[in-house]
Amino acid sequence: xxxxxxxxxxxxxxxxxxxxxxxxxxxxxxxxxxxxxxxxxxxxxxxxxxxxxxxxxxxxxxxxxxxxxxxxxxxxxxxxxxxxxxxxxxxxxxxxxxxxxxxxxxxxxxxxxxxxxxxxxxxxxxxxxxxxxxxxxxxxxxxxxxxxxxxxxxxxxxxxxxxxxxxxxxxxxxxxxxxxxxxxxxxxxxxxxxxxxxxxxxxxxxxxxxxxxxxxxxxxxxxxxxxxxxxxxxxxxxxxxxxxxxxxxxxxxxxxxxxxxxxxxxxxxxxxxxxxxxxxxxxxxxxxxx
Amino acid sequence: xxxxxxxxxxxxxxxxxxxxxxxxxxxxxxxxxxxxxxxxxxxxxxxxxxxxxxxxxxxxxxxxxxxxxxxxxxxxxxxxxxxxxxxxxxxxxxxxxxxxxxxxxxxxxxxxxxxxxxxxxxxxxxxxxxxxxxxxxxxxxxxxxxxxxxxxxxxxxxxxxxxxxxxxxxxxxxxxxxxxxxxxxxxxxxxxxxxxxxxxxxxxxxxxxxxxxxxxxxxxxxxxxxxxxxxxxxxxxxxxxxxxxxxxxxxxxxxxxxxxxxxxxxxxxxxxxxxxxxxxxxxxxxxxxxxxxxxxxxxxxxxxxxxxxxxxxxxxxxxxxxxxxxxxxxxxxxxxxxxxxxxxxxxxxxxxxxxxxxxxxxxxxxxxxxxxxxxxxxxxxxxxxxxxxx
Numbered sequence: 001x002x003x004x005x006x007x008x009x010x011x012x013x014x015x016x017x018x019x020x021x022x023x024x025x026x027x028x029x030x031x032x033x034x035x036x037x038x039x040x041x042x043x044x045x046x047x048x049x050x051x052x053x054x055x056x057x058x059x060x061x062x063x064x065x066x067x068x069x070x071x072x073x074x075x076x077x078x079x080x081x082x083x084x085x086x087x088x089x090x091x092x093x094x095x096x097x098x099x100x101x102x103x104x105x106x107x108x109x110x111x112x113x114x115x116x117x118x119x120x121x122x123x124x125x126x127x128x129x130x131x132x133x134x135x136x137x138x139x140x141x142x143x144x145x146x147x148x149x150x151x152x153x154x155x156x157x158x159x160x161x162x163x164x165x166x167x168x169x170x171x172x173x174x175x176x177x178x179x180x181x182x183x184x185x186x187x188x189x190x191x192x193x194x195x196x197x198x199x200x201x202x203x204x205x206x207x208x209x210x211x212x213x214x215x216x217x218x219x220x221x222x223x224x225x226x227x228x229x230x231x232x233x234x235x236x237x238x239x240x241x242x243x244x245x246x247x248x249x250x251x252x253x254x255x256x257x258x259x260x261x262x263x264x265x266x267x268x269x270x271x272x273x274x275x276x277x278x279x280x281x282x283x284x285x286x287x288x289x290x
Numbered sequence: 291x292x293x294x295x296x297x298x299x300x301x302x303x304x305x306x307x308x309x310x311x312x313x314x315x316x317x318x319x320x321x322x323x324x325x326x327x328x329x330x331x332x333x334x335x336x337x338x339x340x341x342x343x344x345x346x347x348x349x350x351x352x353x354x355x356x357x358x359x360x361x362x363x364x365x366x367x368x369x370x371x372x373x374x375x376x377x378x379x380x381x382x383x384x385x386x387x388x389x390x391x392x393x394x395x396x397x398x399x400x401x402x403x404x405x406x407x408x409x410x411x412x413x414x415x416x417x418x419x420x421x422x423x424x425x426x427x428x429x430x431x432x433x434x435x436x437x438x439x440x441x442x443x444x445x446x447x448x449x450x451x452x453x454x455x456x457x458x459x460x461x462x463x464x465x466x467x468x469x470x471x472x473x474x475x476x477x478x479x480x481x482x483x484x485x486x487x488x489x490x491x492x493x494x495x496x497x498x499x500x501x502x503x504x505x506x507x508x509x510x511x512x513x514x515x516x517x518x519x520x521x522x523x524x525x526x527x528x529x530x531x532x533x534x535x536x537x538x539x540x541x542x543x544x545x546x547x548x549x550x551x552x553x554x555x556x557x558x559x560x561x562x563x564x565x566x567x568x569x570x571x572x573x574x575x576x577x578x579x580x581x582x583x584x585x586x587x588x589x590x591x592x593x594x595x596x597x598x599x600x601x602x603x604x605x606x607x608x609x610x611x612x613x614x615x616x617x618x619x620x621x622x623x624x625x626x627x628x629x630x631x632x633x634x635x636x637x638x639x640x641x642x643x644x645x646x647x648x649x650x651x652x653x654x655x656x657x658x659x660x661x662x663x664x665x666x667x668x669x670x671x672x673x674x675x676x677x678x679x680x
Binding site: 002003006007010011013014017111115116117118120127129131136137138141211212214215216217219220251252253254255256259260261263264 | 326327328329330332333335336369463489490491492494495496497499500501503504506507520523524527530531532533552553555556557594
């Protein structure tokens with residue numbers, strides 16, 4: 001029983017990180033219809049930006065987080081304006097290929113700048129775990145989970161309740177009509193991509209201190225992010241949040257009670273089942289026509 | 291129409307002129323190196339490369355081999371077995387190297403091995419521990435690192451002193467990890483130790499909490515941990531988060547205890563590490579003078595001290611190949627392979643000499659390296675109590 005509780009807590013914490021990775025991608029992939037293979041690289045960028053701010057500029061932990069998010073947003077905006085804007089009329093395959101290029105270029109750029117040796121990102125939290133009965137958890141993990149929850153809630157409010165969010169949804173539903181209604185399409189595209197990239201960078205800056213920062217860290221992160229988006233349904237923020245938690249807990253219980261060697265397989269079996277049985281995602285509402 | 295080809299022809303001619311070597315008597319001896327220079331185990335691969343470069347510079351400073359300089363052709367296998375195979379092919383076909391050192395991870399080495407047999411080029415294996423490497427009957431393989439069985443035997447005499455009665459295993463899900471679990475499991479069972487079902491983790495995995503929770507429930511007293519230093523760091527940190535208080539022994543010699551002290555901090559306290567080189571006490575090496583010189587040179591180059599436990603492998607691998615070329619008297623793959631059987635030299639780890647291993651008629655070479663145990667005590671690397679000051 002104690003073991004099960006600890007597994008559930010581990011799964012919740014891991015799932016929170018997956019959710020954080022998934023929400024940024026679900027905006028870009030789901031709303032903008034860009035298969036963003038570089039998502040994991042914005043995650044890596046966030047981790048390294050936080051490391052640079054902490055080790056290079058001597059900034060505090062929290063300003064470093066903010067700086068990493070800003071770096072993600074800025075590079076995301078640049079990427080959209082220079083690479084995606086000229087290709088807006090092209091098919092999804094074209095932008096996908098461009099994003100694969102961005103992925104390779106960014107990952108090798110990180111390798112060039114930082115070298116292959118993993119970096120440990122310092123953080124101000126105690127390394128002594130919080131103990132609740134049979135369960136223990138690191139304070140940093142609790143912080144990550146809380147921030148992830150806050151970011152997910154803030155993103156949902158932004159998309160659902162603000163004018164900008166309404167403009168985003170309108171733009172990606174019907175670009176021409178939105179333009180006729182006075183929505184500035186170019187800005188919306190840039191803002192959405194920058195926002196999604198900033199969320200990825202936030203995930204990197206938050207998880208960098210939990211794990212380690214190294215150039216290929218984004219590959220696994222991107223894989224998990226795509227899994228979460230497929231589980232939750234394209235463009236579905238609460239779906240991505242729930243999908244992340246589900247994936248985290250499923251992997252954890254799979255590793256704990258089936259076999260740790262097949263940990264990742266558990267996640268992918270779930271995805272195959274979802275694609276077979278509910279291809280629009282576990283949490284998708286009935287498809288709207290038009 | 292013809293005009294379009296004129297520049298092309300000019301470029302080709304010019305390139306040809308530039309690429310022709312000025313004099314071939316002085317052509318360097320090329321040695322291929324395949325290491326993980328990027329990807330999850332990049333740190334280790336880069337340290338091996340640094341060690342290899344020291345060996346190259348030392349050899350060249352002494353006037354090279356039979357008057358010819360040594361040149362390393364270094365390829366990145368990206369911590370990926372597929373890349374290791376194509377790197378081997380590239381080195382052999384395009385760079386025409388007569389011998390290779392590589393490829394760090396067992397899965398990477400195993401993936402590159404068929405290419406060696408296909409083209410007939412020998413490879414000195416400097417790090418990989420999986421038993422299968424020298425058991426497959428690939429006569430082009432010469433290993434200077436200990437297979438897990440040899441490492442387990444090296445630890446056998448300390449099992450009682452360490453107080454191991456019931457052991458768990460957590461290993462990377464590769465040929466190396468699975469091989470180590472089998473080898474150490476067999477050795478411990480023979481010693482009367484109870485051995486639990488092993489747990490595995492993907493090479494790229496960062497969250498090992500599930501495995502730690504499961505192992506915590508086993509009631510064992512010792513955890514044998516086999517993976518790269520990056521993952522050891524994560525496991526130690528996450529074990530601390532879960533209040534996992536047991537003896538932890540890492541195997542494979544890639545634990546870089548200094549890096550653990552720096553990156554895992556208190557979580558690394560008390561852990562034991564099997565190593566093949568102790569840069570903290572170079573005088574304890576079989577050839578203390580060589581070991582000391584290597585440590586000094588490493589520091590002089592500003593390389594991180596933590597990398598020495600990997601870096602010596604690069605030195606020993608290149609020194610072995612260079613010695614074989616010297617004995618052979620020419621840089622031709624077949625001659626180098628024959629010479630490798632005759633090689634006898636002192637490496638930073640200790641004496642290197644190849645014994646036959648694997649199926650008769652197609653044996654691989656296996657050297658018997660020295661094995662050491664250290665413990666992290668008060669944030670420093672020390673000899674365990676049962677070894678210190680007898």
